[in-house]
Amino acid sequence: AISAFLCGLFLLWFFDRYFKRLWLGFVSSLLLITCPGFIAEHVSRTGDYDAMLVLFTTIYLVSIFQFIRTEKKKWMYIFFAALFLGFMTKSIAAFLFIPGVAVYILLTKNLIPILKNKHFYFGLLGLTTAISLFLLLRENADPGYVKAAFFNDVSGRFNDALDSHRGGFWYYYSYLVS
Numbered sequence: 001a002i003s004a005f006l007c008g009l010f011l012l013w014f015f016d017r018y019f020k021r022l023w024l025g026f027v028s029s030l031l032l033i034t035c036p037g038f039i040a041e042h043v044s045r046t047g048d049y050d051a052m053l054v055l056f057t058t059i060y061l062v063s064i065f066q067f068i069r070t071e072k073k074k075w076m077y078i079f080f081a082a083l084f085l086g087f088m089t090k091s092i093a094a095f096l097f098i099p100g101v102a103v104y105i106l107l108t109k110n111l112i113p114i115l116k117n118k119h120f121y122f123g124l125l126g127l128t129t130a131i132s133l134f135l136l137l138r139e140n141a142d143p144g145y146v147k148a149a150f151f152n153d154v155s156g157r158f159n160d161a162l163d164s165h166r167g168g169f170w171y172y173y174s175y176l177v178s
Contacts, residue, residue, distance in 0.1 A: 004038070010059065053089050059078065076120060084130050091149060
């Protein structure tokens with residue numbers, strides 16, 4: 001609930017601060033908190049970690065947008081910090097929007113400037129070091145953790161239903177259509 005509230009406040013702040021349109025922040029926050037997928041059975045009402053993930057991914061998406069817009073290094077570091085916090089919250093699910101970020105960077109013709117920016121590499125080094133250190137310490141404390149996490153977060157989800165759910169390949173498509 002706190003993460004959902006903070007996400008709404010963050011959207012208000014972002015649209016007011018950078019676009020000078022508080023009403024747009026209000027509308028985006030209102031849209032977020034009225035989406036059944038965000039507020040009903042799964043994300044913010046049930047106390048699971050998805051609301052935190054939404055908060056951290058929203059922060060990193062806004063941060064990369066702001067970095068490209070302003071070229072201020074603080075946004076690059078906020079991007080990597082939010083990405084790390086997202087990873088600590090829901091593992092690799094935090095990286096869900098990275099392909100979209102890459103496409104955005106390519107479409108805005110900012111790939112070369114970002115690759116030439118030393119703060120990108122400092123942030124990337126910090127992110128990979130922090131994640132590696134966490135995984136190393138966690139594996140040391142509980143041998144087999146990395147293998148189990150990889151199975152649960154990557155290979156297991158794509159090879160078979162992990163929660164005893166049953167349905168064919170087109171289950172979710174059929175569900176959405178119906």
